[in-house]
Amino acid sequence: MSRPSDAQNSFSDDKASEEAGVVNPRLGPLEWVRWGWRTLTSMRTALLLLLALAVAAVPGSLIPQNSSDPNGVIQYQQANPGLSKVVDALQGFDVYTSLWFSAIYLLLFISLIGCVVPRLRHHWKAMRKAPPRTPSRFTQLPSSSSVRLRGVAVEEALAAGERVLKSARYRTARYGTSVSAERGYLRETGNLLFHSALVGVLVTVFVGGGFTYTGQRVLVTGDTFVNAQTSYDSLTPGRFFNDGSLQGYSLKLDRLDVAYEQQNLAAFGEAIDYTAHVTTRLPGQQPKSAVIKVNSPLEIAGTSVYLLGNGYAAHVTVTNPDGSVAFSQSVPFRPQNTQMTSLGVVKVPDTTNQKKQIGLVGFLYPTAAEQTDGSFTSIFPAAGKQSLVSFLVYEGNVGLDAGTPRNVYELDTSHMKEVAGTKDPVQLKIGQARTLPDGLGTVKLDGITRYAAFDIHHDPSQQWVALFVALAVLGLITSLLVPRRRMWIKVREEGDEVLVEYAGLARGDDPNLARAVADLEKRHRAALPEAAREKASV
Amino acid sequence: MVNPLDQISELLLISAIAVYLIAFIAFALDLARRSAESQANVDLVRQVADVESSAGGTAVLIAAPPAPPEAPARGRRAAARSGIALMLVGAALHLTAAVLRGIAAGRVPWANMYEFAMTGTLIMVVVFLVALTRVDLKFLGAPISGFVVILLGIATVSYHVAVSPLPPALQSYWLVLHVLVAMLGTGFFTLAAALSAAQLLQVLRRKRAESGRPERLRLLATVPEADRLENLAYRISVVGFILWTFTLIAGAIWADHAWGRYWGWDTKEVWTFIIWVVYAGYLHARATLGWRGTGSAWLNLIGYACILFNFGVVNVFFHGLHSYAGLPTSPS
Ligand code: HEM
Numbered sequence: 001m002s003r004p005s006d007a008q009n010s011f012s013d014d015k016a017s018e019e020a021g022v023v024n025p026r027l028g029p030l031e032w033v034r035w036g037w038r039t040l041t042s043m044r045t046a047l048l049l050l051l052a053l054a055v056a057a058v059p060g061s062l063i064p065q066n067s068s069d070p071n072g073v074i075q076y077q078q079a080n081p082g083l084s085k086v087v088d089a090l091q092g093f094d095v096y097t098s099l100w101f102s103a104i105y106l107l108l109f110i111s112l113i114g115c116v117v118p119r120l121r122h123h124w125k126a127m128r129k130a131p132p133r134t135p136s137r138f139t140q141l142p143s144s145s146s147v148r149l150r151g152v153a154v155e156e157a158l159a160a161g162e163r164v165l166k167s168a169r170y171r172t173a174r175y176g177t178s179v180s181a182e183r184g185y186l187r188e189t190g191n192l193l194f195h196s197a198l199v200g201v202l203v204t205v206f207v208g209g210g211f212t213y214t215g216q217r218v219l220v221t222g223d224t225f226v227n228a229q230t231s232y233d234s235l236t237p238g239r240f241f242n243d244g245s246l247q248g249y250s251l252k253l254d255r256l257d258v259a260y261e262q263q264n265l266a267a268f269g270e271a272i273d274y275t276a277h278v279t280t281r282l283p284g285q286q287p288k289s290a291v292i293k294v295n296s297p298l299e300i301a302g303t304s305v306y307l308l309g310n311g312y313a314a315h316v317t318v319t320n321p322d323g324s325v326a327f328s329q330s331v332p333f334r335p336q337n338t339q340m341t342s343l344g345v346v347k348v349p350d351t352t353n354q355k356k357q358i359g360l361v362g363f364l365y366p367t368a369a370e371q372t373d374g375s376f377t378s379i380f381p382a383a384g385k386q387s388l389v390s391f392l393v394y395e396g397n398v399g400l401d402a403g404t405p406r407n408v409y410e411l412d413t414s415h416m417k418e419v420a421g422t423k424d425p426v427q428l429k430i431g432q433a434r435t436l437p438d439g440l441g442t443v444k445l446d447g448i449t450r451y452a453a454f455d456i457h458h459d460p461s462q463q464w465v466a467l468f469v470a471l472a473v474l475g476l477i478t479s480l481l482v483p484r485r486r487m488w489i490k491v492r493e494e495g496d497e498v499l500v501e502y503a504g505l506a507r508g509d510d511p512n513l514a515r516a517v518a519d520l521e522k523r524h525r526a527a528l529p530e531a532a533r534e535k536a537s538v
Numbered sequence: 539m540v541n542p543l544d545q546i547s548e549l550l551l552i553s554a555i556a557v558y559l560i561a562f563i564a565f566a567l568d569l570a571r572r573s574a575e576s577q578a579n580v581d582l583v584r585q586v587a588d589v590e591s592s593a594g595g596t597a598v599l600i601a602a603p604p605a606p607p608e609a610p611a612r613g614r615r616a617a618a619r620s621g622i623a624l625m626l627v628g629a630a631l632h633l634t635a636a637v638l639r640g641i642a643a644g645r646v647p648w649a650n651m652y653e654f655a656m657t658g659t660l661i662m663v664v665v666f667l668v669a670l671t672r673v674d675l676k677f678l679g680a681p682i683s684g685f686v687v688i689l690l691g692i693a694t695v696s697y698h699v700a701v702s703p704l705p706p707a708l709q710s711y712w713l714v715l716h717v718l719v720a721m722l723g724t725g726f727f728t729l730a731a732a733l734s735a736a737q738l739l740q741v742l743r744r745k746r747a748e749s750g751r752p753e754r755l756r757l758l759a760t761v762p763e764a765d766r767l768e769n770l771a772y773r774i775s776v777v778g779f780i781l782w783t784f785t786l787i788a789g790a791i792w793a794d795h796a797w798g799r800y801w802g803w804d805t806k807e808v809w810t811f812i813i814w815v816v817y818a819g820y821l822h823a824r825a826t827l828g829w830r831g832t833g834s835a836w837l838n839l840i841g842y843a844c845i846l847f848n849f850g851v852v853n854v855f856f857h858g859l860h861s862y863a864g865l866p867t868s869p870s
Contacts, residue, residue: 043826050819051837054812061808061852068802096803214798267702274706294706295795306798455798462800469787476783480776511773 040107041114049108056104060095063087067096109202116195123188130173131182134488135503143517144503152528154491154498160527161489161500164520170487178490183483184507190478197475200468208461210239213246220313220330220451224252227301227456245458247301252279254289256310256450260381269339269380276307276452292454302458309453311335312342312364314389315446320352321439332451333364334409340366340381345411346391347398351440358440359394359411360426364448375422383448390427391443393420393436483510487520500524543642544701550635551656551694554628558663558687561624565679568617572677572757618676625667625683632660643701648717649708651853655693658721658849659686665725673770677761678732685728712792719788720810723781724845726774727817731842733771734835740764741832768831771838772824779817786814809848816841 027035039045064072073093077084084093091098138144149157154177161179165172170181215232217225225231227249237245259273276292280300290298297304311333318327326348333344346360367380368388376388396416419437420426426434426443433444484507492499502524504517636657640647648657666682669675741764743755753759761767789810794800801807820841823834 043822044828047819047822047826047829050815050822054815054819057808057812057815060803061805061812065803068804261703264700264702266700270703271706272703273709295710295712295792297795297798304798308798457798462794465800473783473787477780480780511769 037114040111043115046108046111046115049104049111052104053108056095056101059092060101063092063095065095066093105202109199112195113199116192116199119188120192120196123185123192126188127185131171131180131486134175134178134180134490138488138490138501138503141503141505143505143514144501145517145521146499146501147521147525148494148497148499149525149528150497152498154493157491157498157500157524157528158489161491161524164523164527165487165489168520168523177492178488181487181489183485183487185484186478187482187484187507188479190475190480190482193475194472194479195475197468197472201465201472204461204464204468208459208464211241211245211461212238212457212459213241214458215456216453217456218309218332218451218453219251219253220332221253221255221449223330223451224250225454226250227303232456247303248283249301250281251300251305251454252281253277253452254279256452258310258381258450271338271381274307274310276454292452302460304457304459306455306457307452308455311451311453312340312366312383313449313451314344314362314364315449316346316360317444317446318346318348318358318360318436318441319444320441322352324352326350326352326358326441328446330449330451331362332408333362337378338381339378340364340383341378342366343409345409347400347411349398349400356395356438356440357398358436359396359398359413359416360391360443361394361411361413362389362391364389366448383450385430387448388427388429389445389448390425391420392418392422392425393440395419395438395440483512483516485510485513485516487517489520489524541642541701543638547635547638547642548694548698550631550638551690554631554635555687555690555694557624557628557631558683558690561621561628562680562683562687564617564621564624565676565683568621568676569680569757571617572760573755575760618679621679621683622667622670622676625663625679628683629660629663629667632656632663636660639701643703645704646714646718648721649704649713650697650699652693652697652699654717654721654849654853655689655697658724659689659693661721661725662686662728665722665729669729669774675729675733675770677736677757678729681732681735682728707796710792710795712788712795716785716788716792719781720785723778723785724849726778726781727842727845730771730775730778731839733767733774734838736761737764737767737771737835738832738839740767741835764831768835771835775817775820775838775841779814779821782810782814782817786810805852806848809844809852813841813844813848816844 064076066073076093087093091100095101135141138146158174158177158179162172162174165179165181168183170183172179172181174180213235215235217231217233219225227246229235229243229246253276255277257273257275257277258271261267261270261272274294277289278292278298279287279289280298281287282301290300292298292305292307294307297306299305312335313330313332315330316327317325320326327346327350331344331346333342335342342364344362344364346358346362348358348360351357363376364383365376365378365388366383367378367386368376369379371377376390394411394413394416396413399412399415419440424437426436428434428443428445430445430447433442435442486505486507488501488503490501490503492501500521502517502521504513504520506513636647636653639653639656643649647653662682663686666675666678736758739755740758740761743753743758744764747753762770789807790800793802793804793807816837820834820837823829823837829837
């Protein structure tokens, strides 16, 4: 038997839909529904839906997606304004949540359920039925052999056959002077387990997804985060999120250590390790120190805290001309390249002259080196005495009063006047102070520290997803690797000899069938009394 | 700074390519001899048929492709045997190259395109050699060794990079496992794809013979029948499929550790998924009326095309987290 007939036998729906495909002139509404259901749950539809799913997944890899690459989407829209309208109308920037993609996999899973349920019922019955009757002629079976023996009774040979087959974990039944045996129900069990577990994965991902939340927070060294909605820079809650979902705890960033490659010139300056040292505190407990690394998140109070980004924060103090402090804070700078040249913005609304609010746009060079044209660049990503921050200075309205949230990394200079430009920027090393132009006061660079960008996730469905994935794998392996076989032993008296015939039939693909039949013969003869082990002369 | 171990590794790899190339020639010689041999067979059959038809019999025999001869001719056996021996030598050089590269880098040698190609082709060769001990697949020696030579050629010319440390996002056991299992799966899928291709050729040949057209590709007469090729392809892709399922899962676990989500439809995730689904389709096709046989063989080849695309095109040209595979430095 060369191809799996398994599905065909145990799965009559396939044939039924095959027939239903033949034109049938008068179908009542009920018949139509039945026809539709049979078609949907047929093997061919399952196959076509699988292929459709594969094809439908392709565009999402060619077009940037909102979910995984929002910046890419913006760039794409700017580069192809006309085309992106069409793409957007077709939900091309959200392929994996689009109507058409969802329709395909939902149909696939309906088909899957419609196909698994009857098979479960069928399999349940089959498991409790006796093995099938012995075929009358063995020579038509794919693998058979026979041997004539002397000195053994028919009953004795049959009993020995039954014993041998049972010990090889076959289920057996007697039909006249033959033994019929079957094994490998586990194959179908595995197949059903696999397909059911896939449904489990889908359901847990969907239902569980509602209970998740994901938030981001940038923490400058020394700062503390508390797990409350206001403490997040951004928070994406699932459908079933409420205020009670956040379990209280605090997390302080003590230090972020970054190691850079210094030996290997091919990779000189590349980051090779990030380690965040933090102190956590659960309500009513002592503080604890912990370490978060890139591939090892911290598990705390039902959340996982991931280290996903890092950069430098400059502590800047701006003093008004009258000596009062207008601004004194750590400002995170956004890295622009692997040498950590970083860009940051200082917005100073609390100046004595409100007409002259101060905006600073700063370039931070961790290891500054002057280029021939007088501009600076960073030649190594580590910061220290060699670092330099170069500010462009603007005066006017920094735009913080309107109450609308503003990007902390950008300064809207449309209502501002440049008072120090690229030709005469205000340049500071750590500890230095400079007078700002136009009588704006002074600015001081107090220090440079690191910040870490953390992602905080809560996903209670993960264990369930993992469980169903594990079940699916288990099912898959048994369904693909356990052979399903039927074996028969037939014994007949011929004069003073007995003729013993062996035959095997595989359900599904079975490379070892012939070997199994030969093995059966050998083990059966070994189980017979000594006298019968000799072959009778033919 | 050039790492001396890496240099030796590269030299060994180039020698391995050269040896594989000679193995390819030996296997090709084997195929050519098969062709000649089955030509002789056809002539023999014709003579028999002529005799029969002159004696009033039919000439049906001409149409039927000749059956494989009992034992291959001696010259052919020598060619195939030296092909295998050369492939073993090539694999030994190849293995040493990969090990040295790993020592030079201080980690497993599968962390960038060059290393994937190097270790991945090594696994292809090993899978093929191991399969040879169980089934007679010598007729695939030429396509497999030729394919490996091409891949390694591209890898050394276009993808060679000096050893460099792993960026933090890639420092994970799950990555080691994920990529290793993916390469193993690819090794099995490669063999399965070659078998499916042979199966399709075999079907084509039978069709030609049935419609009475002259035979082309006579060497196929010495290759197993389409049914047997299909079964072999299936058995091997089943192993590949299980391994690919693990690839998908290990990748998801790694993504969860590194990026904080186990599935995000990143470009590489999408393609790993597409490949998995296409191969699931292939397994289904084998149990679907109207798709088994030729249809399923095509699906197997499409699945393999997706693997090659994923490796050769997605890795290089597509944008995604995997493509720079480092820590995203912006806190946005
Ligand atoms: C979610 C999508 C699906 C996936 C990923 C999937 C995957 C698989 C895999 C990997 C196998 C191979 C296991 C084996 O051969 O024993 C398989 C077999 C099978 N599947 Fe599915 N399947 C899906 C949906 C369906 C649907 C909708 C049906 C019903 C119409 C179905 C019916 C079957 C049957 C009958 C077999 C056994 C085929 C055989 O004996 O070779 N599957 N499936």
